[in-house]
Amino acid sequence: MGKLNLQVNLGGLAMKNPVTTASGTFGFGLEFAPFIDLARLGAIVVKGTTLEPREGNATPRMAETPAGMLNAIGLQNPGVDAFLRDYLPPLREIETPVIVNLSGNSVDDYGRLASILDGADSVAALEVNISCPNVKQGGIQFGTLPASAAAVTRSVRENTKKPVIVKLSPNVTDITEMARAVVDAGADALALINTLLGMDIDIRTRRPVLANIFGGLSGPAVKPVALRMIYQVHKAVKVPILGMGGIMNGQDAIAFLLAGATAIAVGTANFTNPRATMDILDGIGEYCIREGVRDVNELIGAAH
Amino acid sequence: MPTQKTSSINSSAVLADAVILSQEELKAGFFRLVLAAPELARRCQPGQFVQVRVSDGVAPLLPRPISIHSFDGELGILSLLYHVAGQGTGKLSRLPAGESLRIWGPLGKGWSLPENLTDGSAAMPAYVDIDKEKTLPVFVAGGIGIAPLPPLAKAWRNAGSEALLLYGARSAGQIVTVDEFTAMGVDVRIATEDGSAGVTGRVTELLKELDRKGKEPLLYVCGPKPMLQAVAQLADERGWLCQVSLEERMCCGLGACLSCVCKKKTDDQKEGGKGWTHAKVCTDGPVFWSREVVWNG
Numbered sequence A: 001m002g003k004l005n006l007q008v009n010l011g012g013l014a015m016k017n018p019v020t021t022a023s024g025t026f027g028f029g030l031e032f033a034p035f036i037d038l039a040r041l042g043a044i045v046v047k048g049t050t051l052e053p054r055e056g057n058a059t060p061r062m063a064e065t066p067a068g069m070l071n072a073i074g075l076q077n078p079g080v081d082a083f084l085r086d087y088l089p090p091l092r093e094i095e096t097p098v099i100v101n102l103s104g105n106s107v108d109d110y111g112r113l114a115s116i117l118d119g120a121d122s123v124a125a126l127e128v129n130i131s132c133p134n135v136k137q138g139g140i141q142f143g144t145l146p147a148s149a150a151a152v153t154r155s156v157r158e159n160t161k162k163p164v165i166v167k168l169s170p171n172v173t174d175i176t177e178m179a180r181a182v183v184d185a186g187a188d189a190l191a192l193i194n195t196l197l198g199m200d201i202d203i204r205t206r207r208p209v210l211a212n213i214f215g216g217l218s219g220p221a222v223k224p225v226a227l228r229m230i231y232q233v234h235k236a237v238k239v240p241i242l243g244m245g246g247i248m249n250g251q252d253a254i255a256f257l258l259a260g261a262t263a264i265a266v267g268t269a270n271f272t273n274p275r276a277t278m279d280i281l282d283g284i285g286e287y288c289i290r291e292g293v294r295d296v297n298e299l300i301g302a303a304h
Numbered sequence B: 001m002p003t004q005k006t007s008s009i010n011s012s013a014v015l016a017d018a019v020i021l022s023q024e025e026l027k028a029g030f031f032r033l034v035l036a037a038p039e040l041a042r043r044c045q046p047g048q049f050v051q052v053r054v055s056d057g058v059a060p061l062l063p064r065p066i067s068i069h070s071f072d073g074e075l076g077i078l079s080l081l082y083h084v085a086g087q088g089t090g091k092l093s094r095l096p097a098g099e100s101l102r103i104w105g106p107l108g109k110g111w112s113l114p115e116n117l118t119d120g121s122a123a124m125p126a127y128v129d130i131d132k133e134k135t136l137p138v139f140v141a142g143g144i145g146i147a148p149l150p151p152l153a154k155a156w157r158n159a160g161s162e163a164l165l166l167y168g169a170r171s172a173g174q175i176v177t178v179d180e181f182t183a184m185g186v187d188v189r190i191a192t193e194d195g196s197a198g199v200t201g202r203v204t205e206l207l208k209e210l211d212r213k214g215k216e217p218l219l220y221v222c223g224p225k226p227m228l229q230a231v232a233q234l235a236d237e238r239g240w241l242c243q244v245s246l247e248e249r250m251c252c253g254l255g256a257c258l259s260c261v262c263k264k265k266t267d268d269q270k271e272g273g274k275g276w277t278h279a280k281v282c283t284d285g286p287v288f289w290s291r292e293v294v295w296n297g
């Protein structure tokens, strides 16, 4: 049997394999260096970045839930200038494309961020977060209205030549409507899903657990929702999908590819096993060999 | 505040399937777990912690951060001291010897020690420019906050320094591992709120009557937040140096998820800054100088 091909193309971004990291769960990449070989990743997606530095929300910012977790970080980040100055240079040494996840308060912010990042050679692609449930401004409202989602996408598209991946919010009635709107506005690829809006209540104190009251649900609990949405979106639009939401192992990753994802991102699993990305990559390879799959691209959307 | 010469980051952390050598209930709800994890044990520094994955499945999903109670690089073992707080620690307490447990670490920046203090065995954490000859180390623990203190006490005692432990708890049932400190030659004073052991009252009472032995006290504090705050305030009033080990809800423990932040003072107020920033307890701490911490808010 010939060599297994794991290379995929995510809307113009060539990846050596389909495994990436979910924004916000992998820091700026080097945090996991003691445990994994970063060069084996198909791409690294870094923490959500904004024009200005942000301190994020008050604590507690995290709560564990059955088979999942809620977070309300609130996009704490050092701002795009500090990112480019302090965090990007060491990532350049690694033979893995860097995807920057960006967020703004206004359509204009997204455009400005895109043009700043367009000037950074070692940024391989932009992932546009129009779906963060944890910030009052610039978060969810862009991701829940097709017109504003399209406006943000257009603004980014006009300001960069790099592949534009738009990350959709699952907190909508019809995900395919959102997908069509951003693809028509120029998205090269789609990422889904971001976290599902949720909450928890401490029955002892009779108060919400998170200081922010609401948070974003991620982890194994959201996997069925993510798979369903990826399946629907794969049917509705032609662009490739970066799939995520509860991927814990190689088998989960295969299910996402079969549903229609071209690449997958590992999020919450990084917390339960700092080697999760490597184990998932190995798991994908093992499945392919066991099932006689020579090219991982054969799997994409095969469940349809 | 003394300047810090180095700070430890996670660059030396490892993932280990540690074999449980023993699991012992010291007092109701308080357990000591001894683990074989040679690679990890060799890298530990006083005040660091490990992430402990209690299940293979989804309940509980996230690892639990637990301080390193003792480590021996030569024997390749470390121990954890914990009290059962809920699901995760409850499940941990039921694991028998012989089973293996997935842990990763050592994580975080531990206690800072004077530059001229060497212990000979373990690599020391962040050194600071204070003179050990003129310093009296005072360990202040509240309840399970005793957990990360023995390696620190050992380092000071091995360097021939006098040392004091002030240990407060609600009652005698929450006082554990005192003999570990007395065996090292640490002078131990106990306070309980119900008077069932030592003097009646809080640990701050013991601190107020501190015999400084002609030296400058350096406080190393771990316990519930109100206690940390009270001790920090007292230290501030008296001009004593004070380090505190903070706790926050953690996911990654690696500085990646930003769930574990605390407010740390900055000196940017003059330039119109807000005077604080969010620091990560898992990698910028868990140990901070008490004067760096914004206690209210």
Ligand SMILES: Cc1cc2nc3c(=O)[nH]c(=O)nc-3n(C[C@H](O)[C@H](O)[C@H](O)COP(=O)(O)OP(=O)(O)OC[C@H]3O[C@@H](n4cnc5c(N)ncnc54)[C@H](O)[C@@H]3O)c2cc1C
Residues within 6 Å of the ligand: B049, B060, B064, B065, B066, B067, B068, B081, B082, B083, B084, B085, B086, B087, B088, B089, B090, B144, B147, B148, B246, B247, B248, B249, B250, B286
């Ligand atoms: C750096 C660090 C070191 C620690 N070292 C020790 C140690 O050496 N020994 C020890 O017994 N405990 C230690 N803890 C606290 C320990 O992590 C929590 O008790 C544990 O995570 C609770 O898990 P659980 O599943 O049993 O409880 P859960 O069911 O998760 O929660 C029960 C209750 O415990 C409290 N709790 C949950 N998570 C935390 C947390 N991260 N910090 C504080 N309280 C929490 C909450 O009030 C919650 O309501 C440490 C925490 C940190 C951050």
Ligand SMILES: Cc1cc2nc3c(=O)[nH]c(=O)nc-3n(C[C@H](O)[C@H](O)[C@H](O)COP(=O)(O)O)c2cc1C
Residues within 6 Å of the ligand: A022, A023, A024, A025, A047, A048, A049, A071, A073, A075, A101, A129, A132, A167, A193, A194, A195, A217, A218, A219, A220, A222, A244, A245, A246, A247, A265, A266, A267, A268, A269, B257, B259
């Ligand atoms: C702690 C945390 C922080 C996150 N921060 C971001 C972020 O900054 N930008 C973003 O687009 N998504 C963010 N997300 C969402 C993840 O990238 C991902 O979409 C989601 O967690 C689902 O995947 P998972 O179940 O594998 O974690 C965050 C998720 C978590 C758990």
Ligand code: FES
Residues within 6 Å of the ligand: B249, B250, B251, B252, B253, B254, B255, B256, B257, B258, B259, B260, B261, B280, B281, B282, B283
């Ligand atoms: S626990 Fe993730 S940043 Fe501290």
